[in-house]
Amino acid sequence: MRLGAQYLGNGQCEFILWAPTAATVSLQLLAPKQQQIAMEQQESGYWRVAVSDVQPGTLYQYQLNDGETRPDPASNLQPQGVHGPSQVVDPQFNWSDRNWSGVPLEAMILYELHVGTFTQEGTFEAAISRLPDLKDLGINAIEIMPVAQFPGDRNWGYDGVYPFAVQDSYGGPEGLKKLVDACHQQGIAVVLDVVYNHFGPEGNYLSHFGPYFTNTYRTPWGSAINFDDAYSPGVRNYFIENTLYWLRDYHIDALRLDAVHAIYDLGAKHFLQELGENVATLSEQVGRELYLIAESDLNDPRVIRSVEQGGYGLDAQWSDDFHHALHALVSNDRQGYYQDYGECEQLAKAYSDTFVYDWKYSPHRHRFHGNVVTDRPCSQFVICSQNHDQIGNRMLGERLSHMIPYEAAKLTAAAVLLSPYIPLLFMGEEYDEPAPFVYFVSHSDPDLIKAVREGRKQEFAAFHCEGEPDDPEAPETFNKCKLNWEKRHEGKNKTMLDWYKHLIQLRKTIxxxxxxxxxxxxxxxxxxxxxxxxxxxxxxxxxxxxxxxxxxxxxxxxxxxxxxxxxxxxxxxxxxxxxxxxxxxxxxxxxxxxxxxxxxxxxxx
The missing domain is CATH 2.60.40.1180 (Golgi alpha-mannosidase II)
Known part of the structure; x- marks a missing residue:
């Protein structure tokens, strides 16, 4: 069941909403003219109405039980932010990637980027101008941090509250489609980071429409999303449709699923398995491989084992063990979970066995952790020396190259790029970018802003960090994270860039x-x-x-x-x-x- 405002052309638009506990639902058209239309109740908690004389750009919202009005949970665009009305979007786009066949997963060299700080302009269209630089480096796949609508215009993206709406300050749906199309013209695949384990705190109106959450499980962000409790079929459909929406309507090549260990489902068919089955069907329909890549903290091979082997059948997952083993060796950092690492033997094991902790005792966790995964090919694992989490969750947001000698930074690059796994670089890493990458937000609720500030301080105190972290709400915190592209042509920065290019060339040709x-x-x-x-x-x-x-x-x-x-x-x-x-x-x-x-x-x- 598709969701949201489905513009059909010629002024025809169908609105579909899942609100299983509502007694009545009305569609309110707000602009260019105001109109209120009762919606018809369908099976399984869905409401529907087809309306004529509705053009793209029309603003609308839903009224529940003749009371409160809220934006569409499956909104495609929120031009006035997370609290404003939703907007009808024309899905038509003049694609020029008809001959695009994708990049095989095992051949990908991933480049993670944050749209807002990747360029000074911070937009999808501005990012297009940098694609030739990435292609010259040897990158053939970019991984875009979440673009689902979040509060304000500054955020990592993990506070999104409208999974179907493309962030308006980045350029909205049109801008993202232009970027994807341009990437494909350059031979670059696009991986989009999506968050199916929680919603952000501001603008989160999902619970007004139905039981999207359950108190059966708790996550670090509060109540878990309801994947296996009463009414869960509607919730599962919501996220399955979101996945198909990105892959089908935006020509995205793969999704990176954030923190799947916080997706709780004790049903006989795990949500991730059902998601993988739907993507496999779509892949057959479009005639090219589409991929699901999981981030998981569990070291659990079930994530990527086939369904026949009792797994979920996803295509790949991140391997944190490789990062931790490498980071601890070159930085001598032993704070937090790094206390479990720091020996060359562990990095060698990460090369040969993937997981260092494969049902071994973890001193940091005070328990046994992980499982053996050597039955899975190396091409199912993504590794890195740094990413948004590992940089941004440090108090000063300093990159690894600023913590270690120049020679160690070169060694680290080689350790990743000459590995038997899928390598991921974090934007700017290739030329030793001097800018930090710290946590930033632009919430509008003063109490929430205060809570975020205090939460960050407490988190860093647990790591025994001294000093004051940057104010995540301050615009200057965000601005100082923007890349300095001119540095790639200077001194040691240029040498580092050439070093990365050479390593990638070796990886591709030997x-x-x-x-x-x-x-x-x-x-x-x-x-x-x-x-x-x-x-x-x-x-x-x-x-x-x-x-x-x-x-x-x-x-x-x-x-x-x-x-x-x-x-x-x-x-x-x-x-x-x-x-x-x-x-x-x-x-x-x-x-x-x-x-x-x-x-x-x-x-x-």
């Missing part, structure tokens, strides 16, 4: 690196060294990584072959101190690595 095979890799470690070896039928690649601020001499565990150096982060070309690793390497031969050094050897079969 057969041993293009094949994300778990059966064709090995990872070994010592106290400060990790050796990642990957191979194909024609060659082998050995990546030696020194996670120490001191030089080390070692004998890497690699097979007998004629190994030739193809990359060394200590070379002067990459503004390194001085390369010490030999150009050729024989089995059992010692090699000296500089501090925070990454050296790559190749052997042809």
């Amino acid at each position: 057969p041993a690196l293009t094949q994300l095979s778990r059966d064709r890799l090995s990872a070994t470690s010592t106290e400060t060294l990790v050796v990642l070896r990957r191979w194909s039928e024609t060659e082998q690649i050995a990546t030696l990584m020194n996670f120490s601020d001191q030089p080390i001499t070692c004998q890497p565990e690699i097979p007998t072959a004629e190994w030739h150096k193809i990359l060394d982060s200590a070379d002067s070309k990459w503004q390194g101190s001085a390369a010490s690793a030999s150009d050729a390497l024989a089995s059992q031969q010692s090699v000296t690595l500089q501090p925070w050094n990454c050296v790559v050897y190749q052997a042809i079969a």
Whole structure:
């Protein structure tokens, strides 16, 4: 069952609302002319009315039980913000991506961006001008942080309250479609971040229309969304329709599902399984692969195992363990959950087994955590060295490269891009962007603003952070997070950009690196060294990584072959101190690595 205002052309519009507990529902047309029309009750709690002489741009809202009036929960556009009326939108768009066939999941090199800070203008159309830069870097998929309508014009996007409405300050539906179309013309896929585990606090009127929430479970944001209690079929349909809406109407290639561990469903068919089945059907209809990528804190292979294996059948999930293991090694950070990490052996395990905690005891959690996932291919996991959460949830919002030496930043990039997993970069990472990325909002409720400020302070106090965090409500907090694109052409920033380009080129062109095979890799470690070896039928690649601020001499565990150096982060070309690793390497031969050094050897079969 589709939802919202369905504009059919020629002034015809159908309005569909789910309000199962309402006695009466009226449609109020507000502009350009005012009109009130009773809606007809349908089966399963739906209300419907078809209206003539309604044009795109018409403002409307719903009246429940002859009392309160509220915007449409499935609104496509909120031009006056989260408290204002909804607007009828013409879905027609002059697409030019008819020949677009997508980017295979295993070939994606993801680039996460926040529309508001990606450019100075902070709009979809402004982002289009930067697509050639991303293509030149080697990016073939962007991941856009949530764009569902949120309060005000500054927000990370996870406070959205209208999942079908494209943020008006970014450029609304037309702007997003232009961006997606332009991406496809550049050969870049689009992944959209969506939030199906909670709604933001301001402008959240869902409970006025029906039992969208349940008190059976609690989340960090309050009552859980109702996926398995009474009336849950209508709630499930709401989010399934939202998924199909983005993939079908906006030509989005994949969705990143935020924090699926907070989607509670004890029914016989989990909501995520039903969602995956609907996407698979749509994929067949449109003739190209569409993907669902989950963020999960559970280290649970059920998320991506097939339905036949008792899983939910999603296509991929993030692997936090890889990030945590890598971050702890290069930063020496042991606060919070990082206390569970910090050994080279753990990063080697993240390479070979994906999850470090696969039903192992977690000191931070004080319990066993995770499960074995080695039956799943590496192409089902997304990894990174930093993302919006890992940067923005630090008090100062400093990027990883500002916490570690320049050489360690290069090593970190190689650890991600030469891995057997799907890599994700966070905007600006590729040229060592100096701007922070901190939490920002633009709520209108003074009490809510106060609560957000105090909540952030308490959160950082738990991490023993000293000082005062930036005011999330202040415009200057948001503005200082905007990217400084001119930096990519200067000094060490340009060198870092060239380093990322080269790593991506290696990943795309060397057969041993293009094949994300778990059966064709090995990872070994010592106290400060990790050796990642990957191979194909024609060659082998050995990546030696020194996670120490001191030089080390070692004998890497690699097979007998004629190994030739193809990359060394200590070379002067990459503004390194001085390369010490030999150009050729024989089995059992010692090699000296500089501090925070990454050296790559190749052997042809």
